Amino acid sequence: MLKHCASVSVLAVLLLCAACGGITPIKPADIETTPTVYAKVNKAPNPLLLGYWRRSAPSELNKPWAFNYWLVQKGDKYAVYYYYDSYKKIAFKGWADFTIDGDRMTSGVDGVVFYVENGEVLMQYPGRNVVYKMMRVE
Numbered sequence: 001m002l003k004h005c006a007s008v009s010v011l012a013v014l015l016l017c018a019a020c021g022g023i024t025p026i027k028p029a030d031i032e033t034t035p036t037v038y039a040k041v042n043k044a045p046n047p048l049l050l051g052y053w054r055r056s057a058p059s060e061l062n063k064p065w066a067f068n069y070w071l072v073q074k075g076d077k078y079a080v081y082y083y084y085d086s087y088k089k090i091a092f093k094g095w096a097d098f099t100i101d102g103d104r105m106t107s108g109v110d111g112v113v114f115y116v117e118n119g120e121v122l123m124q125y126p127g128r129n130v131v132y133k134m135m136r137v138e
Contacts, residue, residue, distance in 0.1 A: 035079035
């Protein structure tokens with residue numbers, strides 16, 4: 001019985017670690033690398049857009065796509081480390097082409113728009129009317 005409990009405990013810890021890895025697919029070490037592409041900036045970004053953000057899993061979707069970005073300032077330029085995964089063989093992770101226009105930034109990878117409205121960071125997938133709230137990752 002004790003052996004069984006120990007096995008279950010180890011399995012639980014491994015599952016927890018795997019789940020945590022899925023929550024933060026962008027690591028600080030990724031951001032420390034030199035960007036391979038910088039954002040096109042029409043207007044400096046709203047400070048709320050800076051930092052690490054992820055979309056919460058919408059409750060209405062069975063297997064929601066993952067969306068994460070980390071907007072950083074490197075000298076006088078801005079760069080976006082972007083991660084998305086459709087869980088259907090469509091995924092991207094790395095420095096990405098973005099256009100920043102004040103309260104709004106648009107991905108050149110998939111057309112997703114992240115924007116500030118009423119003090120919140122929101123996202124919208126192209127061609128869909130649904131708006132999703134982003135959550136800051138600390």
